[in-house]
Amino acid sequence: MSDLDDFKATYFDECSELLTELEEQFAAIEAGERDADRLNAVFRAIHSIKGGAGAFGFSAMVGFAHAYETLLDYVRDGRVELTDEVVSLCIRANDIVADHVNAAQSGDDLPADYGADEKARFDALARGDSAEDEEGEPIEDFDIEFTPVMVNLDAPASGEAPVADAFEAPPMQAETGSWEIRFTPHRALYARANDPLLLFRELAALGRMQVVARLGEVPPLSDFEPFAVYCSWEITLSAPELSEAAIREVFEFVDGDCDIVIAQAGSAPFAGASFEDSPAVEAAAAAQDEPDLSSLLALTEDEMNGGPLVADLPEPVAPPEDFAPEPEAAPAGAQDAFEEAPALSFTALAEAIQPAPAPQAAKPAMPAAKALPAAGEGDEGHRSVGVQSIRVDLDKVDRVVNMVGELVITQSMLTQQMDETLRARYTELVRGLEVLAQTTRGLQDSVMAIRAQPVKSVFSRMPRLVRELASKTGKKIKLETIGENTEIDKTVIEQLSDPLTHMIRNSADHGIEDPARRLAAGKGETGTIRLSAEQAGGNILIIVEDDGAGINRERVLKLARDKGIVAPEITPTDEQIDQLIFAPGFSTAEAVSDISGRGVGMDVVLSNIKKIGGSVHVRSWTGKGTRMTLRLPLTLAVLDVMLVKVGGGPYVVPLSSIVETMQCSRANFERVPSGGRVLQVRGEYVQVIDLGQRFGLPNAVAAEEQFVVLCETEGSQKVALVVDDIIGQQQVVIKSLEENFERVDGIAGGTILGDGNVALIVDVQGLRSTHIHQNAA
Amino acid sequence: MTLRVLTVDDSRTILAMLHHTLSNAGFEVLQAEDGKQGLDLLKAESVDVVITDINMPVMDGIEFIKNVRATGQHNSLPILILTTETSQDKRDQGKAAGGTGWIVKPFDPEKLISVIQRVVH
Amino acid sequence: MEALSLRDDMSDKSAAAGQNSLQLIAFSIGEQTYGVEITTVREIRAWNGATPLPNTREFVRGVINLRGTIVPIFDLRARFGDGQTAPTKNHVVVVMSVGDKWVGILVDAVSDILTVNRDDIHNVPEGNAIDTELLNGIVTHDNRMVGLIDLHAVVTGAKMDG
Structure with a gap:
């Protein structure tokens, strides 16, 4: 089974749960419970079904689900009223979605216009209300492209692909040359955990890049506000055939969170002005009594690199480990300039600015310090928080169930081996066996509970x-x-x-x-x-x-x-x-x-x-x-039975159907005209079935030594089975006869006894019905 | 250094696909089925990036992002929004709540990885 | 309860056997030799009794426990209409797979592993319905006639009324 098949299996499992949920929700909605929670649950279910369908390329289902979902969305926000008509339309739609799921699962095709009427109705309903509403987008205009995209799922580690590959956006306009970008992030950019350094790294993958940080806005340390943004950057990026669109795409996520000007090198907006007021110059000019952050930055940078604050970023740079959980906005901006200097940490920075009363500057480091131990721990114990259930392959559960079944039988075998002499002599052993029996029972119940479902x-x-x-x-x-x-x-x-x-x-x-x-x-x-x-x-x-x-x-x-x-x-x-x-x-x-x-x-x-x-x-x-x-x-695996002998062979009768047992010599039989017998028990006449006779087995014991097993079948109908001997009760694991043979009348299956021999399970109900059948025939 | 990704989605199918793609790419993957579970996980675990669905029971993606940012401890944690919507709507809501970027479903594995690389060091 | 596994020498011999040859496990019922294709044989074990199944024909000897699954045993002699075998510890059960089911066949003894040429397989002469029904063909080996058992035919019609 390929991964894709695995995912599909998961998906169809999930769909059947979601469809169940839909039925439940609509049962309540139909009954008048039309609250937002229910609608949201319905919306989510359809949304999830659609999402998966999209991933697997079930486009017909996506199309229908999308129209349905849009209607639900409108109902949710009140644009479409949830009338009885809409409810019954939705119920029909659920059925259609279910059919789509079934078709997808079985690989069948539904007619191309399947659900077209309902879909048209969705559109009409949505349009009806949104006609006056300028903003309401017409439903059929959805432009989601649902193409199957899971093609190379089986390919190993696609994560190694260099960033450049992934972001080679098709050049919209192939323009040659060099771009100048002025980039001024807003506070919001940092608040959303975007990071200029990452943007630069991406840009650097597009071509040769030079970045100049403009630190002119950085205030004196006393005015420094840790969450404010003081930095902006000017970037020169040159690559053959680099389009503006490719550059814009890099800034896709920060659109609106920064000011950005992109111009071809030498064109108007930047001409002449761009690199004149270089920050290094400003920093040098701002020599004051109080240590000024920008000069400090410049200073350290100089010490590190012995160069100006101009960074060439030929390839992505890994951040220093110390920075893992990053501090806040403004320093983050400043810090970006430091990223190349692995030796520098905030501790170093704090020491460097020691003379100044600069608690604010040090503050951003605090959350980092607090967060660090958590980062360091990462032990297994913590990982399970919030997870209340795990999904286990049914095969694995069944293996456990089978093994527990065998364990139960071994345990009951051991107990049977204990005769009175042994019991008297080895009391500790007896006690141990009792504990074992109890634990085994508990284990069995627990395991069966795993398989149980509503x-x-x-x-x-x-x-x-x-x-x-x-x-x-x-x-x-x-x-x-x-x-x-x-x-x-x-x-x-x-x-x-x-x-x-x-x-x-x-x-x-x-x-x-x-x-x-x-x-x-x-x-x-x-x-x-x-x-x-x-x-x-x-x-x-x-x-x-x-x-x-x-x-x-x-x-x-x-x-x-x-x-x-x-x-x-x-x-x-x-x-x-x-x-x-x-x-x-x-x-x-x-x-x-x-x-x-x-x-x-x-x-x-x-x-x-x-x-x-x-x-x-x-x-x-x-x-x-x-x-x-x-x-x-309740369970199929283990059965409580009574072990009996018929015609010299072992048979078992499910304990759940046995009412009582008695010796034949004490049983009150009566003859009936057909030649058969009936048993009189407490004023009731019960049909007698001699198992030996029925099964065509030789008589092994005299009639008066036989036993009657009185069983109750469906609808309180009783039947008396005559057997040669009653051996005792035990638990058995049911084995199929049909696996290697075929169904045998009067036999519900087989089981393997402690000595390795096969015993047959008597099908009490089946015996009764074949009996009527035989009489009738 | 193995990067840890927290994936939050109520769809098992999507969670399974994310898990497959991400672990193949060498990430360590944590999973949560709604925003509440995601938030609980973040209290105990450190992760490098979060990928979250929007439509979820208990606590939806928007609330989840808001809550993550509100803790004050995850201000620089990149959060990517999973969205099937091509309409700007959900993205804007997600961004307003503090989302870093977005991934459009259905995602292809390479694109997914590249978007993550885009927001993580 | 000895079980003789054939797997090892089986693979050796079939590797040696050419495209057109066929390997058989030969076994005897009385004086007569029969064979089944070696690839269908899973195990050969000594007779150790079986639990009789009611409402089945006389050639169904019952079921045995083969490592936790229940496998039916067919008495080949009885299947040929020569009455039930009176099995002893020296009798042998050949466990084979027929389709997706495993069945055991009670025979007198396993005699040999034979390699025969497919071209040498003759049709079963018309005449006796049992022969044509239960045999796929006849092949001669060392001047002995070996009947090729049609397993599917052997295991069908096991129920009383079937």
């Missing part, structure tokens, strides 16, 4: 979906989201988007009625889909609920019979009928609708959710609505 990132994609569904179906649908800060493993979140999309489509398409029918049924015109997330023990429940018509059981059953999913002689319960919408090959849409259709039905939901170790349950109330519940594991 479901918000998935939930936030749904409002748009519901909007689209509403407009396609002509229904009125409101989406409510609850518990979007519920955290769940990142991998689970990633797998959640498709199933949720299907479920919400199903609700909008088949659940919610059109407005007329709703009114006729005595409901409000607008239907509600409620999306919620909550933690329940070791699981996360994601619930999609609607207040629509409920599942049409008659139709579902008829369809299921037609398709051979349910055999004619079977009469399923209401709950079983509801669950049929997830059966493979079943789709309730008689005419495959534009929305839910797409050739895939709700069975995709089931298989996706199963893949991440979850389950789906549906409940419906005729005329009142439907509730679909996804039960998902």
Whole structure:
């Protein structure tokens, strides 16, 4: 992966966060919270998306985002009113931006006029208000050139490039010869941390240069004001074909912070006058009782260089280290003249002017002195200030997660090795193991917390979906989201988007009625889909609920019979009928609708959710609505299980689904006409599945020595599994069977036991559904 | 002497690009995601130049620059403004607050380095 | 549980082998010799049992743990329709990569590393569906017939109802 790809990945990550943020902000704005903070956040999000798009050359996105951003800017400063129309336009615009992002990410092209209507509307809105406003620049006139510029990112150290290369501005007018520049900085120039020396250095890169400092303005030391500016310079710069524009560009940043006159050598403004009143002459003339700063400067300079205060700057000069944090304005100007004299420091200067009562002159050095220790420290401890989070590659986290998983298992293995004799003999060892177990648990929780993310990132994609569904179906649908800060493993979140999309489509398409029918049924015109997330023990429940018509059981059953999913002689319960919408090959849409259709039905939901170790349950109330519940594991990596034996082989059952276990000899079985058994537990009859039989394994133990593991599956449906033996509880790391093989009915995956052998994880929910299936077939 | 650059931007993409370009050019790069973080960093760290975005949450670039200058400790610290605007607006605001110069986004690496060299010793 | 790594001599031999030649790992099932291209072989290990997988055909012997990942084991004899192998410690599992998956094949023994000429590979004679389905070709080496296993074909159709 190249650096550019890395940046793009970062960018798309960031975009998806920003789009989420946009959804949130507009949800609030739609609800009437139209304060400046929200608008600013929206503006920033669009601005950031545009900025990145520009860097990668996604010009269509830049064009759209720019128009949108301009509108937002106008809304922000009140030039355009934030009416409901503008809000819904913005919401549409967010969707279009999202489409641009998706297209850029997948490398697809959107139609050239994509979003053109909205863009035209932005322009019209902006123009409408700014028509009388002379200053309002027309939106379409933006002249930002967004060309991809990341071309040589992979090139090493471009910083070595000499300054001259970078600033070789194209000569606008190729003029030959020599320029005279008079440069008088204002105080503001220093206040903005610009520095004449740097400007000279840049100029020097353009050609041969001579600089003369004019120190005529420097007052006697008693009048000297440290922050005032007393120096100006005259520069002669000669280079073949040097243009005025190239010189002006050097002064780009200080434009307005200085007086600058540029003239060709020998031309009017400077003729004759330029070097007559040379500072050296002035300094010599100003011999007074009181040490005068300009003479002092001249003096020291003479001592150093033995020459006049005329500096030839053939190449950039490094400042002396002592000066790192520079003092204030005026001395800074004066100091520039000293930059060539590394031996000189302010301490030296202070000593030189000792006789004079010159506290002011020494003052500027103080901040420097204070700042120095900070500069010297630079230890690692300080560097982290202000940084509350770091970004870590998910692979790295996963490596830790896996290792912690193995650690957990090793630890539980060690604990199992401790028999009573050992326990009695090595109490210290036992205590150590207990501490180890605790620490391992803590470590595991902490690591899993790193991977956890709020479901918000998935939930936030749904409002748009519901909007689209509403407009396609002509229904009125409101989406409510609850518990979007519920955290769940990142991998689970990633797998959640498709199933949720299907479920919400199903609700909008088949659940919610059109407005007329709703009114006729005595409901409000607008239907509600409620999306919620909550933690329940070791699981996360994601619930999609609607207040629509409920599942049409008659139709579902008829369809299921037609398709051979349910055999004619079977009469399923209401709950079983509801669950049929997830059966493979079943789709309730008689005419495959534009929305839910797409050739895939709700069975995709089931298989996706199963893949991440979850389950789906549906409940419906005729005329009142439907509730679909996804039960998902908090984490995918480690599972608490009960280890059992079936047909001589090891199997594990997720602990979260086990209600209780009992010996078969004490279990209350009843025969049913089909030849199967049911278990009577506390007045309830529960379907019995003999795992050995189901899995086609040889009988290993006598029936009365077997055990019953009573499990609860989705929707409180119980099932009794008959196993040969119960070994005990432990934690296991889930391994995929599909990685090297394929899905096996009744098996949710595999795991590796302490002895290195593979044990299979029983898919309790899957066993139940295949059971119905088999009966039906 | 390694020059230290503080980069302040709420966009991770921009921060990552700046980091890449600057560290390739031999700078040491510090990062902050808004003006407030930038200011906190400056309290503890000495840097040679600051590059800051304007539009940021918590504390925007203009406020950030004003605050930096107001400390009185960073009067000669060059601060470069990152701007996508070609309009004079943002630059003027930034300069008025005490900004030293500006870099127009999207920046190309060479130009970025040369602008920094322009304001740093 | 001994694992014999072939990597070292593998690279030597394939370097020596010319463009038109093919290196095979030859193994036996009963009297018959079969071969797979050496580059697909990841590891050869002694049989040490496998966890049976329910609801799969008889030639799927189960799964093993190969350094933390679960790898299915196919019984080649059973795949050819000659009934399940009764494996002992002397039986061998050849672990190979098929596409992006790793699978193990249970065979009686690994006999040799052969270098054969691609031009010498013959088509499988029509007649027996199992042969044409599971073999890519036949090559003669030292007067022995070596069937070239089509790994993709061997590993498909593992599920009961598939």
